Amino acid sequence: MNKTQTNAGVWRVVFAVFIALFMGIIIFPFFWILVTSIKPTNEIFGDGAYSIYAGRAVLDHYRTVIFEKEMLLSVWNSFVVSTTTTLYVVSIAILASYAISRFNFIGKNILLGLILVISMFPQMIVVGPIYNLFTALNLTNSYFVVLPYSTITLPAAVWIMVTHFNKIPLAIEESAKIDGATPFQTLTKVIFPLAAPGVFTTAIITFISAWNEYLLTITLNTNKEYHTVPVAVSFLRSQFEILWGQVSAATIVVTVPTLIVVLLFQKQIVSGLISGAIKE
Secondary structure, eight states: OOOOHHHHHHHHHHHHHHHHHHHHHHHHHHHHHHHHHHHHHHHHSSSTTSSOSSSSSHHHHHHHIIISOHHHHHHHHHHHHHHHHHHHHHHHHHHHHHHHHHHHOTHHHHHHHHHHHHHHSOHHHHHHHHHHHHHHTTOOOOOOGTTTHHHHHHHHHHHHHHHHHHHHHHHHHHHHHHTTTTTHIIIIIIHHHHHHHHHHHHHHHHHHHHHHOOHHHHEEEEEEGGGGHOOOOOOOOSSSSSHHHHHEEEEHHHHHHHHHHHHTTHHHHHHHHHTTOOOO
């Protein structure tokens, strides 16, 4: 083995150790939440506060958040809101992105810039007007909270879809037109299947963004029957303290759905992100 190969082997080992340490730092908080969720309350801050296993594991916190705090209802609310948001945001993003990608009109680049600027607005700026509008229309404490969710999910969805539509050659559409396909048929039967990885990626990112949204829901839905997961977790406290055992258990419960989605479709997500970034 020559010197170059030896140096390369050393650098690979150093890089592997660095990656292992980095991943350990990232994963440790989630591991500690799991450990805290099965500790008795008196051991979370007592003698067993810094131990991984203090002698016994309990499921009291899980029973409390599931049966007494009705966390499953919040999971259902998040599922309904996130799924509805994903369906209508992705549908709008596909139509808008296709028009921006394929049609030449004055101010197209300015429009894309404005969409990006909207995504940079702090939510605090738009929450006030949205609350006043919902109050006037009597839409508070309902699933209509999905409507303003577009302010935080639609800009990213449009940008991702524009990138994917730009990678599809125009010659394919021209061939479809020659065969007699209408613009809508061209979009649904020719372009949409080719852009499927981008659509799938956009849907997953939109779903996760809607699932984790907090400010709009807590402002517009004060009734706990419509609380989504982030809001429900924030209310796991007593008069004088935060119930960390219940918070940890609830965090595990509500993280499982999104974790399953990401693990099941990680290849499609990566494929969708990469396919829109490769220049032919």
